[in-house]
Amino acid sequence: MPDAPSRPPLRPRRRPISAALPALLTAALPALLAAALLAPPGAAQASAASPTSSPTPVNLALTGTATASSVELDRDDFVAAHVNDGAPGTRWSSKYQDDNWVQVALARPAAVDHVKISWPNACAREFVLQTSADGATWTDVADLRRDTCPRTDVIEVGSKDPVSFVRMQGRQRWAAYGYSVSEFEIWDRPAAPPEPTLGLLPEPVSVQEHGGTPFTLHANTRIVALGDGAKAPAEYLAGVLRRSTGHRLPVAGRGWGPAPIVIDVGPGKGPAGHEAEGYTLTATADRVRIGAATPNGALNGVQTLRQLLPQWVESDTVVAADWTVPAVTITDYPRFEHRGVMLDVARSFYPVEEVKATIDAAAQFKINRLHLHLTDDQGWRIAIDDPRDNPSGIDYGLLTGVSGATAMTYNASGQLMGTELGITGHYTKADYAEIVRHAAENGMTVIPEIDMPGHTNAALHAIPQLNTPGARPRPQPGQATVPHNGTGSVGYSSFDAGSDVTYEFVRHVLTEISEMTPGPYLHIGGDEAHVTDHADYTTMVDAFTRDVASLGKTVVGWNEYAGTALPQGKAVVQFWNGNRSAVAAAVNNRGAKVILSPAANTYVPQKQDSRQPQGGTWACGGPCGLDRHYNWDPGTFVPGIQESSVLGVESALWGEFIRRVGQAQYYSFPRVIATAEVGWSPQSRRDYGDFTTRLSKAGGRLTVQGTNFFPTADVAWRMDVLGAPTTARSGEPARATWTVTAPGHASGDLAATVTWSDGVEEDVALTTARPASIPGMQVNDAFTAESGRVFDQPGKYTGTLSVRVPGRSPVEGRLTVTVGDHD
Numbered sequence: 001m002p003d004a005p006s007r008p009p010l011r012p013r014r015r016p017i018s019a020a021l022p023a024l025l026t027a028a029l030p031a032l033l034a035a036a037l038l039a040p041p042g043a044a045q046a047s048a049a050s051p052t053s054s055p056t057p058v059n060l061a062l063t064g065t066a067t068a069s070s071v072e073l074d075r076d077d078f079v080a081a082h083v084n085d086g087a088p089g090t091r092w093s094s095k096y097q098d099d100n101w102v103q104v105a106l107a108r109p110a111a112v113d114h115v116k117i118s119w120p121n122a123c124a125r126e127f128v129l130q131t132s133a134d135g136a137t138w139t140d141v142a143d144l145r146r147d148t149c150p151r152t153d154v155i156e157v158g159s160k161d162p163v164s165f166v167r168m169q170g171r172q173r174w175a176a177y178g179y180s181v182s183e184f185e186i187w188d189r190p191a192a193p194p195e196p197t198l199g200l201l202p203e204p205v206s207v208q209e210h211g212g213t214p215f216t217l218h219a220n221t222r223i224v225a226l227g228d229g230a231k232a233p234a235e236y237l238a239g240v241l242r243r244s245t246g247h248r249l250p251v252a253g254r255g256w257g258p259a260p261i262v263i264d265v266g267p268g269k270g271p272a273g274h275e276a277e278g279y280t281l282t283a284t285a286d287r288v289r290i291g292a293a294t295p296n297g298a299l300n301g302v303q304t305l306r307q308l309l310p311q312w313v314e315s316d317t318v319v320a321a322d323w324t325v326p327a328v329t330i331t332d333y334p335r336f337e338h339r340g341v342m343l344d345v346a347r348s349f350y351p352v353e354e355v356k357a358t359i360d361a362a363a364q365f366k367i368n369r370l371h372l373h374l375t376d377d378q379g380w381r382i383a384i385d386d387p388r389d390n391p392s393g394i395d396y397g398l399l400t401g402v403s404g405a406t407a408m409t410y411n412a413s414g415q416l417m418g419t420e421l422g423i424t425g426h427y428t429k430a431d432y433a434e435i436v437r438h439a440a441e442n443g444m445t446v447i448p449e450i451d452m453p454g455h456t457n458a459a460l461h462a463i464p465q466l467n468t469p470g471a472r473p474r475p476q477p478g479q480a481t482v483p484h485n486g487t488g489s490v491g492y493s494s495f496d497a498g499s500d501v502t503y504e505f506v507r508h509v510l511t512e513i514s515e516m517t518p519g520p521y522l523h524i525g526g527d528e529a530h531v532t533d534h535a536d537y538t539t540m541v542d543a544f545t546r547d548v549a550s551l552g553k554t555v556v557g558w559n560e561y562a563g564t565a566l567p568q569g570k571a572v573v574q575f576w577n578g579n580r581s582a583v584a585a586a587v588n589n590r591g592a593k594v595i596l597s598p599a600a601n602t603y604v605p606q607k608q609d610s611r612q613p614q615g616g617t618w619a620c621g622g623p624c625g626l627d628r629h630y631n632w633d634p635g636t637f638v639p640g641i642q643e644s645s646v647l648g649v650e651s652a653l654w655g656e657f658i659r660r661v662g663q664a665q666y667y668s669f670p671r672v673i674a675t676a677e678v679g680w681s682p683q684s685r686r687d688y689g690d691f692t693t694r695l696s697k698a699g700g701r702l703t704v705q706g707t708n709f710f711p712t713a714d715v716a717w718r719m720d721v722l723g724a725p726t727t728a729r730s731g732e733p734a735r736a737t738w739t740v741t742a743p744g745h746a747s748g749d750l751a752a753t754v755t756w757s758d759g760v761e762e763d764v765a766l767t768t769a770r771p772a773s774i775p776g777m778q779v780n781d782a783f784t785a786e787s788g789r790v791f792d793q794p795g796k797y798t799g800t801l802s803v804r805v806p807g808r809s810p811v812e813g814r815l816t817v818t819v820g821d822h823d
Contacts, residue, residue: 060112061166061186062086064104070095072178083184091120094170094178101169102181105135109162114807115155116185117168123149124179126172131157132165148611148774149174152713156806193809194718199697200307201365201673202680203690204332205271213285215259217309217323219247222257227266229295234263236441237302241309246318261305262289263298270297271333277368278333281305283325296368297333299443303364304330307701311741312722314705320725336634338595338648339679340369340447341672343664346376346458347408347488347655348422352431354661356438361665361707363442365676370439371447371523371650374427377457377493378486379407381426382448384512392465392501396508400426403458408656409486417488418614418657419777432516440518447556448513451525452506453532453540457485457493459505466505470496472531488656491530497539507547514551521572522553526561538564545571556595562586572647575638576603577619584640593647594638600624601632602675604667605654608710611774614657615667626712630674630688649679662708666777669702669709670695692716700741702779709779711744711772719745719808721801723815729822730794736817738801740783744772750803752785757798762789764801791819 061084068080072093080102082090094100115129126145130138142155157166166186170179200207225234231251238249256262271278275293279301282289290301305325306313312321341362343350350358359370374382380403384396407422427435436446452459457473460466464480472494475482485492495502514522524544529537541557541564548555549567556572562582566573569591573583576597586592599606599619606624607615620628629651635643651672658664677691692715699717702709711717719742728734742750747766754762764785772780785801797817804810 055189057113057187057189057191059086059185060106060110060188061104061184063107064186065107066092066102066104066184068092068094068102069100070097070178072096083181086183088118088120088182091180091182093122093180096173096176096178098170098172100179101167102179102184103165103167104184104186105165106163106186109133109164110188111162112157112159112166113187113189114157115166116183116187116807117153117155117181118183118185119150119152120180120182121150122177122180123151123174124168124170124172125149125174126170127179128169128171129155129157130167130169131159131163132167133161133163135165138165138167138169150610154805154807187807190804190809191807194696194716195693197694197697198308198326198328199694199701200304201691201694201698202677203685203694204304204330205682205685206329206331208329210284210327210329212327214324214326215283215285215288217241217245217247217261217325218259220258221247221249222255222260223249223251224256224260224262225251225253226262226264227269230263230265230298232295232441233265233290233298233302236299237261237263237305240302240306241313243317244313244315244319244321245323256287260287262287263302264289264291265293265295265298267293269293271331274333276337278331279304281328281330281332283308283328285327288325296443300332300366301330303366304332306364307698311697311701311704311720314701316706319722321722334366334680335682336646336648336679338369338650339367339676340371340595340648340650341367341668342371342373342597342650342652344373344376344653344655345381346373346451347378348418348659349379349381349407349425350423350661350664351425352427352434354664355435357661358664359435359439359442359444361669361705362672362676363444365673366443366680367672367676368444369447369648369650370435370444371449371652372435373449373451373654375450375452375458376455377490378422378484379403379424379426380458380462382432382513383426383428384509385429387508392504394463394465394501394505396463398462399459402462403484406458406461406484407486408488412487412489417486418659419663420659422486422655423659429516436516436518445519445521446517447519447521447523448517449523449525449556450506450509450513451527452544453495453497453502453537454491454493454527454529455525456495457482459495460493461485463505465501466495466499468496468499468501470494470498470536471502491528494529494532494536495540497532497536502540503543506544510544510547511551514548514553517553520554521556522548522551523556523574524548524561525558526564527558527576529560559583562592566590566592574650576652580638581640583638587638587641587645592645594641594645595647595650596634596637597650597652598632598637599652601629601678602649602651603654604651604671605656605658608667608671609713609774612710613775614777626671626674626692626714627688629671630678630686630691632678633683634678635683649675651675663777665708666710666779669707670698670712670715671710673698699743703741703743703782708777709743710774711779717743719803719805719811721803721811721813723799723801723813725816725818727818727820728791730791730819731822733790734787734817734819736787736789736799736815738785738813738815740766740785740801740803740813742783742803742805743779745780745805746771747783749805750783751805752801752803754785754787754789754799754801756789756800760789762787764788766803791817794819794821 066080078093269291270293279292292298404426574595766783770781
């Protein structure tokens with residue numbers, strides 16, 4: 001997000017405020033929902049942006065004249081006129097001194113609502129925004145200190161009298177250089193409310209909005225499951241809706257009743273030619289119908305219906321919202337069959353519940369593959385039983401007994417990798433089965449990866465018999481196995497191509513993994529085997545791919561293995577970096593398919609913003625932002641192959657420094673949503689501006705469901721407000737509460753006022769249990785506003801909370817307080 005906007009201080013709040021969503025719990029929900037809202041005709045519903053009939057906001061700076069106290073190197077390409085030329089690529093830069101200013105003289109005196117200053121690199125750490133009527137006497141509007149750079153500052157001015165000059169007066173530079181401002185925007189009024197959007201992600205193939213009366217989910221709604229396979233997606237939907245609505249939502253095969261949701265699965269029920277995952281969705285005032293040829297297609301329709309409901313449907317506690325679905329007709333199906341996320345559990349372990357959370361967060365965006373990187377140099381995460389026939393006497397329990405207890409530690413310079421040591425642990429066979437089951441319930445196929453012949457230090461560390469003369473590295477004198485290596489170094493380890501034990505070990509491991517995995521794929525890695533002789537590499541990989549084929553599975557490997565003798569017509573090459581010609585040759589000569597995970601477009605451990613203290617920059621020569629993850633075309637990425645040879649796309653989360661699911665989500669989201677749309681939506685329907693508009697609505701949804709995400713700066717994340725109806729006794733505090741979602745903001749950014757139906761106005765403060773922190777790798781939780789009002793007289797009172805951020809139109813949410821007599 002842009003750096004924290006500023007505004008004049010709020011009046012002190014009346015009392016501490018409770019946590020956000022639990023405040024919406026209500027034991028008497030039906031009665032409260034039936035309470036009449038006392039509001040003027042035409043007032044906004046419980047969560048809506050305020051309508052406006054104001055003229056279009058005008059950037060007054062564009063017709064003004066900019067001057068400055070100094071110019072860097074006295075060069076024309078840094079002069080003050082660049083701050084109001086409307087071109088973000090130009091800038092004013094000052095000389096290398098603290099007390100410098102830039103100002104704009106307006107073409108005529110005007111009222112100013114807010115100012116927006118964009119700093120491309122050399123920011124002010126401390127500055128004062130000033131206004132003046134004559135250019136001689138200045139009024140301080142805000143005295144600000146900032147801790148990030150580059151950034152954008154939005155500052156509320158709210159001048160009652162017209163001003164003629166607006167100045168940024170620097171106090172302290174960010175570093176040795178001067179100040180740089182690319183845009184100095186001076187706006188006469190808040191931005192217009194954002195245009196309505198369904199906020200569907202990924203963008204469907206076809207959407208028709210009909211207007212008119214929406215569908216309303218109510219206490220008597222039934223979910224009707226018709227046809228073989230309809231019950232599972234119906235139960236999935238019911239599980240999502242029951243938590244937040246409090247409705248029973250019985251799932252039945254008949255007896256539609258009023259306002260049903262019908263899930264109809266069977267031949268001819270979905271889009272022709274797209275039976276595997278396609279669906280249709282029709283919502284009218286009377287019913288919602290999802291039609292699909294398969295259960296997975298119906299589940300995709302369920303995920304779309306979920307997004308058509310208000311964001312509060314993601315709450316895990318009952319809330320009082322208007323559960324409506326707009327009247328729409330949707331026909332939809334994916335562009336590519338593989339839309340995956342990779343989770344590196346080898347370098348730092350994720351317990352089963354964290355893997356489930358990863359599945360839940362990704363599946364709602366129609367991600368349908370979970371690639372588990374189970375082994376690497378730093379750890380081995382999957383239990384393998386001893387075989388009945390064990391010629392080498394290998395104790396396979398050592399894999400998890402020894403290398404399940406290792407993980408990432410420090411880099412080669414002795415610095416801690418990440419915020420803590422890598423997490424250790426492993427999955428039992430029961431754990432793995434539960435992951436597979438939960439993934440399938442969410443429409444996802446698990447692809448396990450055993451990385452070899454490189455990235456094998458964990459196996460060598462655990463199993464003495466694998467440390468034969470050709471293996472690398474070699475054990476230290478007197479030791480039976482190589483030492484654990486918790487650094488992020490790559491390419492130093494290898495199995496021994498000349499040892500029978502290598503092939504015995506790999507064959508058994510792959511057999512066990514195959515038996516545990518119902519999906520069609522086994523991933524053997526094959527990347528970064530830098531110390532393995534090419535002939536040895538080819539010998540081992542050819543043997544491993546034959547093993548996978550003999551088990552009835554399709555082999556997957558990173559693109560380094562593309563030049564080997566891949567099984568004809570039954571292999572997948574996963575590209576991450578390097579030689580695309582070899583990938584094309586594997587497609588054209590061996591009939592391989594391709595999964596695309598190009599590092600610059602899918603690697604989420606790369607920084608997404610220069611303000612992040614951790615993360616790589618090698619893939620993009622700087623941050624790999626959301627736009628890089630969105631703006632590419634898988635169909636043309638590998639020259640010399642047809643789009644039909646592209647199986648799909650995959651977002652890859654490596655674990656060198658990322659710890660636990662919260663950090664994993666912060667680096668993955670929203671970029672994984674971009675990858676989901678790249679893999680699902682037709683290229684002709686993809687547009688980054690439209691994507692960020694739809695994504696701006698998803699921020700509140702992610703907040704409500706507790707998914708941690710990075711509030712990307714070029715997304716205008718929308719705010720939303722929900723009030724909780726309540727009852728009180730006269731003379732006692734009503735404790736009326738509202739929940740506010742405002743991704744990327746701090747409490748001090750938000751001004752909030754309650755206007756009661758009897759004319760009383762009340763300023764309230766907003767608090768959150770978890771503030772946003774880029775260094776802390778967390779987005780803010782929802783905010784809570786609590787009224788301190790005591791009502792003296794019985795009756796019903798409507799309170800409208802208006803929440804404002806500098807430069808934006810306010811959003812509003814209403815609630816009703818029913819006040820009874822005091823006993």
